[in-house]
Amino acid sequence: NGTATGDDWQAFVCANQASLAEVGHAIHRVALRELYGDDEPPQLSAREREVLMWTARGKDYKAVGLILGISHHTTKAYLKSARYKLDCTTIAQAVAKALSLRLISE
Incomplete structure (x- = not known):
């Protein structure tokens, strides 16, 4: 909400770090699917x-x-x-x- 402080945000991020990372990875997978469909994204050595x-x-x-x-x-x-x-x-x-x-x- 609009009343949270920077410390509140930092505490939230620390407490939910694993979940936030998981959400980020899920969004990334969806974005790749949007870009490439069922094809695999490019694989580089x-x-x-x-x-x-x-x-x-x-x-x-x-x-x-x-x-x-x-x-x-x-x-x-x-x-x-x-x-x-x-x-x-x-x-x-x-x-x-x-x-x-x-x-x-x-």
């Missing part, structure tokens, strides 16, 4: 997710390669694969879609 995550953080091919111990050519290949799986034409689109689908975090 762990390395594709890593490359996208570092790209989301502003790193270029060479920097991502150095961080992950791979060549910048391999980095480009992982990004190309992720773009294809996510049905995106640009890296920026792939990063945005992966973030919105919670496949990566910033």
Whole structure:
């Protein structure tokens, strides 16, 4: 209600953390179903997710390669694969879609 304080809200969140997380996951599943119907959402490999995550953080091919111990050519290949799986034409689109689908975090 409108009379709750910040402390009241914090107490509510702490007391109901597991239930709130469950509701959040349920909403996410419904949203994915709305987007993809009965099809599975895109599945990225762990390395594709890593490359996208570092790209989301502003790193270029060479920097991502150095961080992950791979060549910048391999980095480009992982990004190309992720773009294809996510049905995106640009890296920026792939990063945005992966973030919105919670496949990566910033």
